[in-house]
Amino acid sequence: MRGYNGDRVHLNASWGFYLGQQSRLPISVEPEIDAYIRQRAHRMFSSLEHTMPDSDFLVGTAPTIADLCNYGEVPYARLCDYDLSQWPKVNAWCGRIERLPDYRDPFDLLPMQDAEIKSAS
Numbered sequence: 057m058r059g060y061n062g063d064r065v066h067l068n069a070s071w072g073f074y075l076g077q078q079s080r081l082p083i084s085v086e087p088e089i090d091a092y093i094r095q096r097a098h099r100m101f102s103s104l105e106h107t108m109p110d111s112d113f114l115v116g117t118a119p120t121i122a123d124l125c126n127y128g129e130v131p132y133a134r135l136c137d138y139d140l141s142q143w144p145k146v147n148a149w150c151g152r153i154e155r156l157p158d159y160r161d162p163f164d165l166l167p168m169q170d171a172e173i174k175s176a177s
Contacts, residue, residue, distance in 0.1 A: 097133065101143050108145040112152055119156060127153050131162045 104126065108114075114122040130150050133140060140147050153159065 097138060100129070101133075101140065101146055105143040105146050108149060113149070119153065123149075123153060128162070135163070 111117055113119050114126060127150065130140070130153075140150065
């Protein structure tokens with residue numbers, strides 16, 4: 057998953073570009089930068105799809121810290137209207153994570169009252 061993790065590092069701070077493009081954050085983004093970031097996101101999720109094991113979770117039949125760490129990109133991708141359905145293994149894995157007992161959407165766990173992210177609607 058080396059390629060996946062390399063792309064993931066670049067994306068951790070880059071989802072804001074998507075939100076800026078959608079005018080949901082007060083930033084502007086050059087089209088070339090947006091295209092570059094979208095390419096990295098596509099490559100990251102493609103790499104994860106390609107290396108996804110046949111087990112329910114990344115390391116066996118039960119969730120581990122690997123699942124929690126890697127799932128962290130998913131809420132940001134969804135917030136940015138990034139379609140994950142093109143990666144069926146990743147999409148199925150996300151569903152298993154989200155059906156875990158006591159799962160909460162990460163944004164429900166963050167104090168968002170001071171956030172400047174505008175609603176998509």
